Amino acid sequence: MNKKRVIKLVLLFIIIVIFNTLILKECNLVYDSITLSYNVISDKQDIYQVFYGTDMEISEERSVKASYEELGKEEELKFTIPKDTKQIRLDLGNQPAQIKLSKISLESFWKSVSINFESIINSEDKNQIQSLTKQSENIIINTDGSDPYVYINLDKNSISTLNENFNFINLAFKIALCLITNITILILAKIYRSLLSLVLEVKTNRFLIWNLAKNDFKTKYAGSYLGVIWAFIQPVITVLVYWFVFQIGLRATPMGNFPFVLWLIAGLVPWFFFSDALQCATNSMLEYSYLVKKVVFEISILPVVKVVSAFFVHVFFLIFAIVLYECYGYAFNLYTLQTIYYTFCMCVFVLAIAYSTCSIVIFFRDLAQIIGILLQIGVWLTPIMWSVDIIPKNLKWIFMINPMFYVVQGYRDSLINHVWFWRRTIETFYFWSIVGMLFVLGVVVFKKLKIHFSDVI
Known part of the structure; x- marks a missing residue:
C-alpha cells in the first residue's frame, strides 16, 4: 500500500469519526411531550380537559381540551402533555353525566403504558363525582355538577x-x-473522481452556463407581446389565487401572529422554484438534443443551465415576498439572508434528482408526465398551504422525511420564525444525507447512460 493511499484512508477515517461524533453528540430526537389517551362513552356531549403540571397550580395555559361528540358511542380522546408531568387533573365535562372510561394510557414513540385504574378510583382529590366504580376493563363515573374532576x-x-x-x-x-452518513461518505470517496469532474465541468463552463441560461429564459417566452414578463406574472397570479381561496373564500385564520398570506408565500416561493427547476432539468437533454449529439460539448452542464434559468424567476419571487413582508411591517433582518442557504440547498437537491431523471427520461419519455403528477401530489403532501402542527406528533415524521419539508420550513424559519439553520441539527444532517445519496445515484446513472444518449435521442 503506497503512502498516498494510506493518507487517503486516514483522512477518510478522520472524516467518518468527526461526522459520527457530531451525530452521536448533537443529533437527538425531540422528546418534550407524551400523549395521554383514553376511550370515552357518555350520555352527554361535552368538552373534556386535562390540567397538567408538577405542582398542579391550575391554569388554562397548562391544560389541553378535547371534544366528545357522538352520544353513546366510544371515542378516543388524546391530550398532549409535557414529559415531566407528575400529576394530572381529569376534568370530565361541564354537566352531570354517566361516563365510561377505558384504555387509559400514556404513549410516546410507539410505546404505550397503561394507567392503573386504582390510582383513579382511590384518588382522594376529586370533585362533584357521585360514584366511581370499576367494571371489568372500564371505570364507570357518575358526575353531579358542572365541574367534575379527579386528580x-x-x-x-x-x-x-x-x-x-x-x-x-x-x-x-x-x-x-x-x-x-458512513455509507454516503464511503460511496462519495469511491466515486469522488466522477463528482469532482462534474464540478470542474460546471466551473470551467460557468460563463457558457450563464449565457445559455439567459438565452433559455428569454427563448421560453419568445414571440409573446409581454415576453419574459410572463415569467413573473404567473407566480404572482398564482399566489393571489391561493390567497383568495384560502383567506377570503375559506377564511383561513392567521398562523400564530402572522397574516396567512405571509405564511403562505414563504412556502410557495421555494416550491415554485423546485417544481419549475425539476421539470425543466428533467427535460434538459431532450430540449437540447442538438447539443447532446455534439461530441465536444459537455452535456453535464445542461441540467445546471435549466436550474439557473429557473433561478431568475425565483430571485424575483423572493424579492417580491420580502417587499410584501416589508409592506406588512416585517422588516428585512439577518435571518432573511438565510434564504440564500436554503436556496442553495434546493439547487443541489434539484440537481441531485435531475441527473437521474434527465438520463432516464431519454429512454422512458413517460417519466416527465409522472414527475408532473408527483409534483401535483407533493404540493399537498408538503406543508405549504397547511400547517404540520395539525398532524398528530406521532405521525409528523411521515411528512418530515420529505426533503422539501426542510427547505419550506427553512424559508419560514428565515422569514417568520427567525431560527438559524444550525439549530435544526437533525433535519440538516438528514437533508444532506439524503441529498448526498441522491447525488451519488444521479452521477452514477448519468455516467452509465451518457454514452447512449446520442444514439437514442
Whole structure:
C-alpha cells in the first residue's frame, strides 16, 4: 500500500469519526411531550380537559381540551402533555353525566403504558363525582355538577418506561443516521473522481452556463407581446389565487401572529422554484438534443443551465415576498439572508434528482408526465398551504422525511420564525444525507447512460 493511499484512508477515517461524533453528540430526537389517551362513552356531549403540571397550580395555559361528540358511542380522546408531568387533573365535562372510561394510557414513540385504574378510583382529590366504580376493563363515573374532576398522580415506573423506550429509539436513530452518513461518505470517496469532474465541468463552463441560461429564459417566452414578463406574472397570479381561496373564500385564520398570506408565500416561493427547476432539468437533454449529439460539448452542464434559468424567476419571487413582508411591517433582518442557504440547498437537491431523471427520461419519455403528477401530489403532501402542527406528533415524521419539508420550513424559519439553520441539527444532517445519496445515484446513472444518449435521442 503506497503512502498516498494510506493518507487517503486516514483522512477518510478522520472524516467518518468527526461526522459520527457530531451525530452521536448533537443529533437527538425531540422528546418534550407524551400523549395521554383514553376511550370515552357518555350520555352527554361535552368538552373534556386535562390540567397538567408538577405542582398542579391550575391554569388554562397548562391544560389541553378535547371534544366528545357522538352520544353513546366510544371515542378516543388524546391530550398532549409535557414529559415531566407528575400529576394530572381529569376534568370530565361541564354537566352531570354517566361516563365510561377505558384504555387509559400514556404513549410516546410507539410505546404505550397503561394507567392503573386504582390510582383513579382511590384518588382522594376529586370533585362533584357521585360514584366511581370499576367494571371489568372500564371505570364507570357518575358526575353531579358542572365541574367534575379527579386528580391522578402519574406512576414513576410508567414515566421511566417511556423514558427508557425513548432512549432506545434515540440511540437506534443515531446509529441509523451514522450508518447512512458512513455509507454516503464511503460511496462519495469511491466515486469522488466522477463528482469532482462534474464540478470542474460546471466551473470551467460557468460563463457558457450563464449565457445559455439567459438565452433559455428569454427563448421560453419568445414571440409573446409581454415576453419574459410572463415569467413573473404567473407566480404572482398564482399566489393571489391561493390567497383568495384560502383567506377570503375559506377564511383561513392567521398562523400564530402572522397574516396567512405571509405564511403562505414563504412556502410557495421555494416550491415554485423546485417544481419549475425539476421539470425543466428533467427535460434538459431532450430540449437540447442538438447539443447532446455534439461530441465536444459537455452535456453535464445542461441540467445546471435549466436550474439557473429557473433561478431568475425565483430571485424575483423572493424579492417580491420580502417587499410584501416589508409592506406588512416585517422588516428585512439577518435571518432573511438565510434564504440564500436554503436556496442553495434546493439547487443541489434539484440537481441531485435531475441527473437521474434527465438520463432516464431519454429512454422512458413517460417519466416527465409522472414527475408532473408527483409534483401535483407533493404540493399537498408538503406543508405549504397547511400547517404540520395539525398532524398528530406521532405521525409528523411521515411528512418530515420529505426533503422539501426542510427547505419550506427553512424559508419560514428565515422569514417568520427567525431560527438559524444550525439549530435544526437533525433535519440538516438528514437533508444532506439524503441529498448526498441522491447525488451519488444521479452521477452514477448519468455516467452509465451518457454514452447512449446520442444514439437514442
